[in-house]
Amino acid sequence: MGNDNNQNIVELRKISKVYESRGCRTDALKEIDFTSRRGELILLLGPSGSGKTTLLTIVAGFNQPTEGDVYLFEKDINDYSQTELQQLRAEKIGFIFQSFLLIEALTVYENVELVLRFSRRNRFNSKRNTSDALNQVGILHLSAKSPIELSHGEKQRTAIARAFVNDADLLIADEPTASLETKQGEEIIRLLHTYASEFNKCVIVASHDLRLKTLADKIYYMENGTIVHSEIPSGRNRNG
Amino acid sequence: MYVLRILIAQPLRLMLTLLGIALCIILIMFIIGIYNGVAEGSVEYIKKTKADIWVLQANSTNILRGSSLLRAGYLNVIKKDTSVKSSTSVLILLTNIKIQKRNATVLLTGYVPGSEGGPPKIIDGREVQLNNEIVLDKSFSAKYDLIIGDEILIKEDTLIVVGICSGTNAVVTQYAFVTLEYAQSTVELPGLASFFILNCNSGTNLSALQKRIEDKLPGRFSIYQNQKFLENNIAEMEAGILPLFFAISAIGGIVLAIILSLILSVNILERRKDFAVMKVLGSPKSFLYNLIISQALLLALISELVGVILFYPLVNFIEKISPEVNTIINSNHLIFITLVTCIISFVSALFSCRRIRKIYPLEVFS
Numbered sequence: 001m002g003n004d005n006n007q008n009i010v011e012l013r014k015i016s017k018v019y020e021s022r023g024c025r026t027d028a029l030k031e032i033d034f035t036s037r038r039g040e041l042i043l044l045l046g047p048s049g050s051g052k053t054t055l056l057t058i059v060a061g062f063n064q065p066t067e068g069d070v071y072l073f074e075k076d077i078n079d080y081s082q083t084e085l086q087q088l089r090a091e092k093i094g095f096i097f098q099s100f101l102l103i104e105a106l107t108v109y110e111n112v113e114l115v116l117r118f119s120r121r122n123r124f125n126s127k128r129n130t131s132d133a134l135n136q137v138g139i140l141h142l143s144a145k146s147p148i149e150l151s152h153g154e155k156q157r158t159a160i161a162r163a164f165v166n167d168a169d170l171l172i173a174d175e176p177t178a179s180l181e182t183k184q185g186e187e188i189i190r191l192l193h194t195y196a197s198e199f200n201k202c203v204i205v206a207s208h209d210l211r212l213k214t215l216a217d218k219i220y221y222m223e224n225g226t227i228v229h230s231e232i233p234s235g236r237n238r239n240g
Numbered sequence: 241m242y243v244l245r246i247l248i249a250q251p252l253r254l255m256l257t258l259l260g261i262a263l264c265i266i267l268i269m270f271i272i273g274i275y276n277g278v279a280e281g282s283v284e285y286i287k288k289t290k291a292d293i294w295v296l297q298a299n300s301t302n303i304l305r306g307s308s309l310l311r312a313g314y315l316n317v318i319k320k321d322t323s324v325k326s327s328t329s330v331l332i333l334l335t336n337i338k339i340q341k342r343n344a345t346v347l348l349t350g351y352v353p354g355s356e357g358g359p360p361k362i363i364d365g366r367e368v369q370l371n372n373e374i375v376l377d378k379s380f381s382a383k384y385d386l387i388i389g390d391e392i393l394i395k396e397d398t399l400i401v402v403g404i405c406s407g408t409n410a411v412v413t414q415y416a417f418v419t420l421e422y423a424q425s426t427v428e429l430p431g432l433a434s435f436f437i438l439n440c441n442s443g444t445n446l447s448a449l450q451k452r453i454e455d456k457l458p459g460r461f462s463i464y465q466n467q468k469f470l471e472n473n474i475a476e477m478e479a480g481i482l483p484l485f486f487a488i489s490a491i492g493g494i495v496l497a498i499i500l501s502l503i504l505s506v507n508i509l510e511r512r513k514d515f516a517v518m519k520v521l522g523s524p525k526s527f528l529y530n531l532i533i534s535q536a537l538l539l540a541l542i543s544e545l546v547g548v549i550l551f552y553p554l555v556n557f558i559e560k561i562s563p564e565v566n567t568i569i570n571s572n573h574l575i576f577i578t579l580v581t582c583i584i585s586f587v588s589a590l591f592s593c594r595r596i597r598k599i600y601p602l603e604v605f606s
Contacts, residue, residue: 053605060602062520083524085473090522101517101604105245114242118522174605 009073009170009202010036010059015068017054017225023044028054029065029225036204038169041196041215044206046222052206055222056172060093061085073169090118094163096192098156098175099165102147109134109143112161119166133165134158137191153184160191171195171203178209189215243534257503261543262550264496268489269551269577271556273567275485277411281566282477284407285349285415286470288360292446293438294469295453296462302436302469303332304410312433313422314460318453323444329433330357331423335415338393339384346380346416348394350423356437359417364388365403371422375403377414382563394426409566448489493580495587500536504592507535512599519601529593536589538579548574 017153018031029051034204036042039134044052057063059072070077073092094115101139103109112133116126132220134140137157156176171190177185193215197201213219213233222231225237247254282304295318300308312329316563320329328351335348351357353368359375365388368375376386381404386392390401408415424430440449450463464472508515515528555567 038555057602057605060520062605076452086522086524088522089520090524093522095520097604101513103517104244105249105511107244110242110245114518115521118518118527146255 001198007038008035008071009038009083010034010204011069011071011074012055012059012065013056013069013071015058015065015070017051017058017063018066020193027225029058032068032225032227034220034227036202036218038202039196039200040217041193041203041205043212043216043219044222045208045210045213047208049224050222051225052222053174054119054225056174056204056206059170060089060095060172064099068140086118087120090115091120091166092169093172094166094168096159096163096171097154097177098178100147100179102155102158104147106147107130107139107143108139108145108147108150108158108161111158112165115162115166129165130161134162136164137161151184152179153181153187156180156184156188157191160188161209164195167199170199171202171205175207175209176205177207177212182211185209185211243433243531243538246511246535257499257534257539258543258546260409260499261496261539262547264499265544265547265581266551266554267498268445268580269547269569269573270555270567271485271489271492272573273555274411274565276568276573277409277480277539277566277590278481279474280407280568281409281411281414282358283470283473284313286492288407289356289437290439291356291437291443291466291469292440293449293453294466295436295438295466296434296464298460298462300372300435302473303447304473304476305480307427308434308462310433310435312431314457315433315436318436318438321449321452321514323440323443323449324438326355326439328352328355328357328437329420330435331420331432332434333423333427334606335416335426338415339386342384344380344384345413345524346376346424347410347413348426349415349417350420351417352420358437359403359405359415361405362403363406364521365401368402368419371419371425372397373418374399374400374403375405375417376401377408377416378404379409379563379566380414384474386606392533397422397606402502409564410568411564423531484503493584494600496581497584500539500588501591504536504589505595508532508595508599510591513604515596515599516603518602519599520604525596528596529589532585532596533589536585536592537582540585541578542551542577544581 012032012034015029019026019028032055044055046052053063054063058065060218061072061080073090098136107116109130113126113130116129134143137160139154139157139161142150142154147158150158176192177188189212192203192205196199216233219231219233220227297308297310300306315327315329318324331350333348335346337346338345358367362375363378374392381387382399386401388401388404391398392401405417424432440446446465453461453463518528559565
């Protein structure tokens with residue numbers, strides 16, 4: 001698993017997800033095919049309830065599809081043990097959420113550094129890596145602050161630093177700009193784009209924020225659990 | 241770090257939690273202290289009495305919970321044995337005494353002044369010399385505000401307090417020492433004794449002496465060497481009070497475990513999202529369990545410190561109100577309590593850890 005641009009980070013084949021409750025059947029996802037590679041920023045665009053978040057939870061291995069196959073780093077997700085999946089999340093996957101989900105009892109620095117404690121590989125040089133990640137998103141000066149003292153934009157930058165700190169190959173972002181004002185949202189979008197393009201990482205963003213279209217490498221439009229349309233914005237066909 | 245941050249995030253709750261756990265620890269310390277106090281008070285008299293052989297009425301095993309009544313004249317027969325260097329009679333009676341208009345009960349112990357069987361340690365004044373003198377236990381005299389020179393009444397007799405002794409507080413009652421002659425006069429049976437204390441010449445075969453005494457007056461005595469007699473009394477004391485103290489300590493321990501489990505569970509519920517986030521970010525189970533266990537141990541250890549700091553002033557206060565309460569806690573007891581507290585905390589944490597299993601990473605996805 002080198003940094004080969006053609007490596008499939010995520011591959012979904014004919015994924016369906018059905019929720020059944022008290023005899024009521026809901027098709028959350030229907031026969032989704034989806035591939036993402038290094039260096040790509042993938043945008044899942046669609047209204048609430050279109051299945052974007054369900055798709056992300058399946059990609060991260062938190063949710064099992066009813067049908068279909070999921071490949072993560074070119075390996076069937078069913079072939080990973082729970083411990084391997086946990087290690088994978090600690091070392092190779094970063095997460096960003098709409099509501100930031102920072103731990104308020106910890107400082108900005110500790111929130112970011114916490115992820116490194118989960119990883120066997122990244123535990124060393126944690127001080128340097130944490131400072132680098134905070135510097136990368138421009139909030140090193142806020143290290144000692146508590147998350148409750150931060151603006152929404154600063155909170156999201158902290159969450160992004162937390163996702164960057166383990167040098168994740170796959171970054172999963174669920175509505176990362178939804179709680180932000182326009183300017184802050186644009187800055188976050190640029191950070192994610194830079195992470196994908198300059199560091200050759202795969203970023204999957206679920207959003208209904210149309211501003212993200214300008215920087216996405218692939219866009220999947222979702223509605224009622226299906227991908228109704230996909231497009232590669234002009235001039236971004238890097239991976240063929 | 242995270243553990244500490246979680247705890248200090250809500251200072252008022254932390255204080256109440258620490259106080260609650262500290263009170264449980266104080267309760268356990270108090271019970272252990274009381275037990276040690278009773279243990280010392282009950283058997284100190286026997287420990288400090290220099291005796292090779294104790295002779296009691298047949299079928300008696302101890303002096304704590306049982307009467308032993310002997311004819312004092314038997315001692316004349318026993319002491320004829322050439323290996324007996326010295327011997328004395330002691331009479332112990334549960335007696336009512338009057339202090340001004342108040343009544344109290346003491347373990348009135350009559351002994352021959354200058355012989356064995358008297359107070360284990362005089363801390364003020366002197367031993368009795370005359371029949372109208374009495375030596376009181378320290379706690380008893382403190383409880384009834386008696387000092388040397390004060391007078392008390394037994395029946396119609398006035399006795400003067402001439403000494404204060406220690407190691408004679410059995411909590412339920414206290415020893416008081418008078419002359420053997422006076423003790424015998426209170427029951428109007430001049431030839432009565434509870435037991436005889438024998439000291440032997442060096443090199444005496446004590447088992448053989450026991451046998452000889454039994455042979456001389458068969459079926460009349462229970463004869464014990466000092467160590468065995470001490471063990472009998474300790475066993476009797478433990479049989480009488482240990483189950484009670486054990487039950488109270490166990491209740492304290494259970495309350496401690498419940499408080500800790502509740503606090504930890506509430507913390508887990510309040511931090512549910514944090515735990516879910518950590519699971520999403522790839523936290524191993526061991527990391528999360530470690531957080532809970534560390535939190536429990538930290539709470540317990542800080543509470544123990546608070547408990548120890550509060551214990552001594554509290555006990556001083558209690559002992560002022562009820563001087564017969566005698567607590568003894570030493571460093572070994574503190575180590576024991578710390579270990580017990582840590583074990584209880586660990587078990588409570590393990591119970592609380594079960595809640596973490598029911599927190600799902602999917603909870604954080606919108």
